[in-house]
Amino acid sequence: MNRAVMxxxxxxxxxxxxxxxxxxxxxxEAAALAKKQEKLVLVLHVSGHFEDPGLT
Amino acid sequence: MGALTNPDVGKYVNEHMVSSFQKVATFKIVGGNKQGGxxxxxxCAPDGRVLHCVAGPVDAATFLxxxxxxVETAKACIKDSKGAGAKFKELFRTAHAEKLRREFGIVVxxxxxxxxxxxxxxxxxxxxxxxxxxxxxxxxxxxxxxxxVTLTDAKFEALQKAAAAAPGNRYAxxxxxxxxxxxxxxxxxxxxxxHCLVPIERVYGTVFENxxxxxxxxxxxxxxxxxxxxxxxxxxxxx
Numbered sequence: 153m154n155r156a157v158m159x160x161x162x163x164x165x166x167x168x169x170x171x172x173x174x175x176x177x178x179x180x181e182a183a184a185l186a187k188k189q190e191k192l193v194l195v196l197h198v199s200g201h202f203e204d205p206g207l208t
Numbered sequence: 209m210g211a212l213t214n215p216d217v218g219k220y221v222n223e224h225m226v227s228s229f230q231k232v233a234t235f236k237i238v239g240g241n242k243q244g245g246x247x248x249x250x251x252c253a254p255d256g257r258v259l260h261c262v263a264g265p266v267d268a269a270t271f272l273x274x275x276x277x278x279v280e281t282a283k284a285c286i287k288d289s290k291g292a293g294a295k296f297k298e299l300f301r302t303a304h305a306e307k308l309r310r311e312f313g314i315v316v317x318x319x320x321x322x323x324x325x326x327x328x329x330x331x332x333x334x335x336x337x338x339x340x341x342x343x344x345x346x347x348x349x350x351x352x353x354x355x356x357v358t359l360t361d362a363k364f365e366a367l368q369k370a371a372a373a374a375p376g377n378r379y380a381x382x383x384x385x386x387x388x389x390x391x392x393x394x395x396x397x398x399x400x401x402x403h404c405l406v407p408i409e410r411v412y413g414t415v416f417e418n419x420x421x422x423x424x425x426x427x428x429x430x431x432x433x434x435x436x437x438x439x440x441x442x443x444x445x446x447x
Contacts, residue, residue, distance in 0.1 A: 193254055
């Protein structure tokens with residue numbers, strides 16, 4: 153497994169951006185962590201001029 | 209309250225999933241002007257193949273219900289497929305068709321055989337944007353057989369009325385020519401009944417263009433922050 157991802161996970165470096173969900177830096181990192189932790193991956197695609205404070 | 213700020217959603221998602229985000233450039237033309245912007249949540253296997261999707265903003269209860277469904281369905285399909293990948297795909301697509309029938313009263317056949325992939329970017333099967341660059345394909349949904357015949361007319365009408373009240377609903381034509389009301393989430397199940405376990409880069413174009421009605425203009429890109437109006441700690445950014 154990628155050492156950088158391991159370090160990230162160990163350091164607990166994930167951010168919520170005002171949500172209750174912890175996000176890691178990229179889908180690639182998420183996939184590597186998910187494989188290690190036997191979890192699924194959630195990928196959020198946010199598009200265009202979407203600006204709905206109700207979402208977060 | 210939005211789904212993503214809900215404590216129950218956060219607890220469940222953080223327990224069962226590792227989350228990330230990307231930005232996709234999309235737009236639609238309204239009154240001659242480019243408008244747009246939306247959100248789609250993809251539940252994927254660790255190799256990036258999409259198991260399920262929530263198209264558009266939804267409330268916390270809906271998001272949590274869909275998240276729980278995908279986790280429980282994945283567990284059941286892993287158990288029943290006994291480690292066989294093709295069987296797992298077949299079971300998951302059938303589960304989408306079944307959920308569409310159960311929740312919306314609409315029957316589609318699960319497609320359990322995939323046609324050959326394009327050989328390369330220049331292959332005739334590869335979708336391209338007008339500049340000639342291959343972008344995300346728009347995957348064809350399986351045809352709608354029609355309403356679930358085990359439902360009474362009154363029950364189906366009640367489901368149709370509920371669908372007609374959902375944002376983003378539209379008409380879809382069945383094989384028989386009958387028109388039924390479908391919601392974005394119903395369309396997700398229709399597409400997933402034929403295309404779940406397909407890589408996310410082949411699915412997102414269908415979700416944004418066919419389901420959410422927004423034209424995509426770029427491939428997904430990693431960004432520093434998913435929501436332009438809040439910072440990393442969730443504080444509102446003043447402009």
